[in-house]
Amino acid sequence: MKKFRLLLITSLISFFALTSCEDAYNIVQDGELNEEDFTTLGQMESYLNTVYATVSIGNEIGFTGVFTDETGVGRGSGGQNFTTHRFIINTADPYAGAIWYGHYTTINRVNRLLRIANQVPVPTDPSELARYKSAIAQGRALRAFSYFQLLTYFSTDLKNDSALGVMLITNVPQASEDFPRATNGEVFAQIESDLQYAYDNVTPAATSPYKYVSQNMINALRARMYLYRGNYTLAKQYAQDVITNAGVSLTLATPVPSPAPTNPNYTVFVASNPLTVGAPTAAWNTSFYGAATTNPYRRMFSDATTGGQGEVIFALDRPAAGAWENIAGQFTTNTTTISGSPLWEVGRTLFNKLRATPGDVRRYANVDPTSLINQNYATDVNYLDTDVLVIDKYPGKPSFPLRNDVKVFRLSEMYFILAECLANEGNINGASNSVASVIKQIRDARNFLGAQPLPVYASTTEALTDILHERHLELCFEGHRYIDIKRLGPLTGKSIERDPTDDIISGATLTIPNNDYRFTLPIPQDELNANDLIRGQQNPGY
Numbered sequence: 347m348k349k350f351r352l353l354l355i356t357s358l359i360s361f362f363a364l365t366s367c368e369d370a371y372n373i374v375q376d377g378e379l380n381e382e383d384f385t386t387l388g389q390m391e392s393y394l395n396t397v398y399a400t401v402s403i404g405n406e407i408g409f410t411g412v413f414t415d416e417t418g419v420g421r422g423s424g425g426q427n428f429t430t431h432r433f434i435i436n437t438a439d440p441y442a443g444a445i446w447y448g449h450y451t452t453i454n455r456v457n458r459l460l461r462i463a464n465q466v467p468v469p470t471d472p473s474e475l476a477r478y479k480s481a482i483a484q485g486r487a488l489r490a491f492s493y494f495q496l497l498t499y500f501s502t503d504l505k506n507d508s509a510l511g512v513m514l515i516t517n518v519p520q521a522s523e524d525f526p527r528a529t530n531g532e533v534f535a536q537i538e539s540d541l542q543y544a545y546d547n548v549t550p551a552a553t554s555p556y557k558y559v560s561q562n563m564i565n566a567l568r569a570r571m572y573l574y575r576g577n578y579t580l581a582k583q584y585a586q587d588v589i590t591n592a593g594v595s596l597t598l599a600t601p602v603p604s605p606a607p608t609n610p611n612y613t614v615f616v617a618s619n620p621l622t623v624g625a626p627t628a629a630w631n632t633s634f635y636g637a638a639t640t641n642p643y644r645r646m647f648s649d650a651t652t653g654g655q656g657e658v659i660f661a662l663d664r665p666a667a668g669a670w671e672n673i674a675g676q677f678t679t680n681t682t683t684i685s686g687s688p689l690w691e692v693g694r695t696l697f698n699k700l701r702a703t704p705g706d707v708r709r710y711a712n713v714d715p716t717s718l719i720n721q722n723y724a725t726d727v728n729y730l731d732t733d734v735l736v737i738d739k740y741p742g743k744p745s746f747p748l749r750n751d752v753k754v755f756r757l758s759e760m761y762f763i764l765a766e767c768l769a770n771e772g773n774i775n776g777a778s779n780s781v782a783s784v785i786k787q788i789r790d791a792r793n794f795l796g797a798q799p800l801p802v803y804a805s806t807t808e809a810l811t812d813i814l815h816e817r818h819l820e821l822c823f824e825g826h827r828y829i830d831i832k833r834l835g836p837l838t839g840k841s842i843e844r845d846p847t848d849d850i851i852s853g854a855t856l857t858i859p860n861n862d863y864r865f866t867l868p869i870p871q872d873e874l875n876a877n878d879l880i881r882g883q884q885n886p887g888y
Contacts, residue, residue: 381458382465387478390466393459394481398558400452401488401662403752406495406825408676409441414827415693415857417737418848421730422679422687433855435864437871437888445499446870449492450513456489457518479547484559487544487567490537491754494571497533498829499867502885505576507531510883526879527869534575541568556658557751562592563660566755573763574833582767585760588659594757596791597642597656599707603633606794610701610709611721624704631715637744643707643792648741649751657757664751672748674740677823681747682738684716692735694723694845699819705795708819714738729847739823758820761788765813774809775802781809785816792820811838828865835860863887 384393411417412431419431430441463482469475496512503509507530514528514536541564551558569584609624626634634641639648646656664670679687692700692713700709714736720726723733740750765784768774774781782801789798803809814834817826835841841860848856858864868888874881 381462384462385466387466387469387474387481390459390462391477391481393462394484397452397455397459397485397488398663400448400455401492402448402671403495403662403754403825404671404673404676405441405444405448406499406828407673407752407823409445410825410828411677411690411823412441413842414831415695415842415844415848416822416827417677417690418693418735418845419730419850420678420688420691421734423689426689431849433858433864435868435888437868437874437884439868439870442499442867443870443872445867446496446873449496450515452492453489453515454518456485456492457516459485461518476549480549483544483547486540487548487559487564490540490544491567493533493537493540494567497530498574500869500885501530502866504530504574507534510885513877513880524877524879527883534571537571554663556655557661557663560660562588563755566592566659566760569760569763570755573766574829578767578770581763585763585767588760589757589764592659592757592760594655594657594659596757596761596788597646599641599643599705599792599794602641602707602794603630605630606705607710608704608795610704610706626710626715634710635715635738635741641707641711644711647711647739647750647753649743658751658753659755659757659760661754662752664749666743666746666749670749671752672746673750673752674737674742674748677737678748682736682741683714684718684734684736686736686747688734688736690737692717692737693848694733694735695843695848696818696822697735698845699815703789703793703798705793706789706819707792707794712737712739712822714741723847724845730850733847737823753824756824758788759826762813762817762820766810769806769809769813772806774806781813785812788816788820807838810834811840814838814840831860832865835865 381393384390408427409430412427413433413435417431419428427440430439435442460482463478466478469478493512493514497504501509501511509530510527511530511533512527513525514533515525516536519525544559545561545564548559548561548564550560556563565584565587569581569588572578572581572584575581605627607624607626607630633639634644637648639645639650642653642656645653646658648654664673674682677688677690679689697713700706700712703709717736718732718734720729720733723729726732740748742748742750761784765781768779768784769781773779777783777800782803786798786800801812803812814830817830821827821830831841839860842857844856846852846854846856848854863886866885866887869880869884874884
């Protein structure tokens with residue numbers, strides 16, 4: 347990367363997982379239009395589509411999966427990202443660079459959209475004026491989202507307004523300009539301004555509204571942002587607003603094919619220990635995992651044509667046609683089956699949690715049926731080949747096996763935010779308006795064998811520990827675990843919980859302290875080399 351400012355003069359661009367920095371600026375093609383050529387509302391809206399195309403959390407999903415206890419080394423791995431998996435993070439880390447430059451690409455594109463808006467005549471027709479304002483609103487909401495993602499990964503303490511944040515850029519700068527890190531307070535002020543304008547001016551999309559910025563998407567972002575900021579009053583307000591007004595319900599675990607499996611601990615590898623009673627049959631696997639599945643939870647992640655939205659509030663559209671990111675490619679090579687040469691597999695600790703409760707649909711939705719499940723994995727020296735837990739959260743579209751829409755906000759997260767706010771209030775037990783009642787609602791929805799017991803917590807710490815546990819099950823491979831440990835680890839005494847078989851070397855480091863400096867990413871070395879004003883503002887530990 348020659349310099350971040352080179353990124354700021356890009357025109358049309360798609361920037362996805364671990365793309366080289368040069369690709370972020372060396373992409374102008376012959377005959378390509380610059381934003382100065384856009385002078386009509388229709389052209390402005392077309393440019394907005396290119397903004398959406400740059401938005402991605404694929405790098406966050408990949409990094410979180412590899413760095414935490416969501417994954418173990420896959421038998422198809424050739425050593426990719428082993429340093430990250432072994433907690434070796436430095437200023438050259440590819441994930442850190444991709445997250446940094448990816449979101450600044452989106453920010454740069456939005457700033458260009460706003461410059462286009464200034465040169466497009468403001469419509470006088472009411473319907474066209476609404477379209478004009480909505481295009482600006484969508485852009486500003488996406489900019490706010492990118493700034494929040496940057497702060498989440500690169501600021502040491504989101505609750506501290508005086509702590510260093512990230513570079514705040516709201517215009518299209520000159521090539522010679524450098525930028526220092528602004529404070530969290532300054533960046534959050536811009537985020538809140540963008541979100542308020544967006545909320546006041548966005549209009550619903552005519553088709554697939556959950557794939558576009560909406561008022562519900564904005565409030566979901568607000569709920570997450572204020573939770574991370576420690577403002578539990580506003581986090582609760584916005585989470586409840588989304589739960590009430592989003593028009594979706596927690597996606598159910600039923601119906602499932604019959605007979606439903608009752609034993610999630612079945613073995614398919616050890617020949618002397620055949621399928622146990624209550625294991626899923628071959629016919630069940632075909633029906634549950636097939637393209638024609640009727641299970642709502644499975645359909646949500648497989649992007650089924652009908653009923654595929656489920657509880658999704660906002661997703662990044664990834665059509666089968668075209669050069670889009672393949673989210674499952676963060677973890678596998680060809681397909682999400684054992685023959686697809688998995689690079690990373692379901693971490694054994696996570697799998698043991700997923701299979702702990704009979705009837706939990708997440709056990710099946712996240713783990714492909716071709717997996718080899720070795721009950722003796724802990725003592726088998728060949729566990730890499732005999733205990734293969736294939737990640738199947740993103741099973742792919744029918745014509746593109748690695749590609750799915752990327753789910754950014756789901757209703758279950760809003761319930762978790764509500765639960766955390768209730769814990770902060772001390773409302774941990776009871777059949778309503780409590781952490782216990784919220785966690786039960788989620789567990790009931792996710793279990794195809796029936797209602798689950800109402801939890802009883804001895805303390806707020808125990809309630810927060812259960813929230814962290816349930817988030818691990820529900821939000822795995824969606825980019826949450828790294829930040830969840832950073833936020834909730836110090837409050838619960840929890841950190842990364844890897845199994846020894848999650849690596850291929852004996853005695854590998856299995857965890858780091860939950861307050862370790864590596865729970866904040868470093869400012870990339872390329873940025874430090876090129877930007878005089880940020881050079882002395884690196885995060886501690888790097």
